[in-house]
Amino acid sequence: MLSDTMRERRFAAIWPLGRAAALAALAMAVGLAATPAAAQQTLFNVPSADVLDPGKVYLEEDNLWRSGRPEDTFFTVRGVVGLGEHAEGGVNLGGFAAQGRSVPTAMLALKWQPYHDAQWSLTGGVHGLFYVRGGADGSPSAHVYAHAAWTPADGTRITAGGWYATSGFADVGVTRGVLAGFEQRLAPSFNFQADWFSGRNGIGYFTPGFTLTLGQWVVYAGWSLKNGEPHENGALIEVGLNL
Numbered sequence: 001m002l003s004d005t006m007r008e009r010r011f012a013a014i015w016p017l018g019r020a021a022a023l024a025a026l027a028m029a030v031g032l033a034a035t036p037a038a039a040q041q042t043l044f045n046v047p048s049a050d051v052l053d054p055g056k057v058y059l060e061e062d063n064l065w066r067s068g069r070p071e072d073t074f075f076t077v078r079g080v081v082g083l084g085e086h087a088e089g090g091v092n093l094g095g096f097a098a099q100g101r102s103v104p105t106a107m108l109a110l111k112w113q114p115y116h117d118a119q120w121s122l123t124g125g126v127h128g129l130f131y132v133r134g135g136a137d138g139s140p141s142a143h144v145y146a147h148a149a150w151t152p153a154d155g156t157r158i159t160a161g162g163w164y165a166t167s168g169f170a171d172v173g174v175t176r177g178v179l180a181g182f183e184q185r186l187a188p189s190f191n192f193q194a195d196w197f198s199g200r201n202g203i204g205y206f207t208p209g210f211t212l213t214l215g216q217w218v219v220y221a222g223w224s225l226k227n228g229e230p231h232e233n234g235a236l237i238e239v240g241l242n243l
Contacts, residue, residue, distance in 0.1 A: 043181045044207040046195035049149035052082030057243040066234035073098045086113040104132035121149045141169035155185030170201040189213040200228045
């Protein structure tokens with residue numbers, strides 16, 4: 001059975017190793033995001049119903065911090081690029097531990113939105129997880145999802161759907177479940193939002209929180225509640241940049 005730490009290194013929002021390491025990882029993400037076959041825009045963890053316009057780039061650094069377990073904190077960076085035809089692609093670089101041994105991973109992702117109008121959208125995507133150091137750390141795995149998003153009023157959006165993951169992505173075996181999200185604008189640049197992956201596995205979290213947009217920058221702050229495992233709860237801070 002995989003430890004919780006190992007599972008979360010596969011799909012985590014994570015804590016910085018220090019300024020130099022964070023800048024180096026961000027530079028890597030910028031280079032990878034510039035390629036067309038490349039993590040996705042998310043609420044906190046659930047992929048959002050937003051898709052970047054062609055040629056647009058979004059960069060993000062994520063941190064999950066557990067005050068009672070500083071040794072069990074990580075960081076990740078992501079880059080996303082708009083591909084056109086209502087599609088975007090990107091990469092997450094993660095698995096970097098604040099303390100102890102890191103297990104570096106690269107997660108490639110594609111998101112496609114075959115339908116959208118003023119109230120409804122249908123979105124699907126796939127993640128492919130790979131270990132940077134090869135098979136010594138683990139085997140490649142995959143995750144697919146699909147969801148519908150409904151905008152009943154200006155500034156409000158509700159998302160619901162399902163997901164499926166092969167062995168090794170969220171747990172030792174094949175896993176599946178539901179996902180959900182909620183977004184509510186409170187002010188022109190300030191939102192409340194929450195998202196959830198079901199199940200007791202590496203991605204099974206409920207995260208409510210807020211986002212603040214400052215020009216090209218977006219700051220996300222939430223509290224991640226691990227399904228059925230309160231000792232794994234932690235503060236989630238994310239910083240994004242639109243280019």
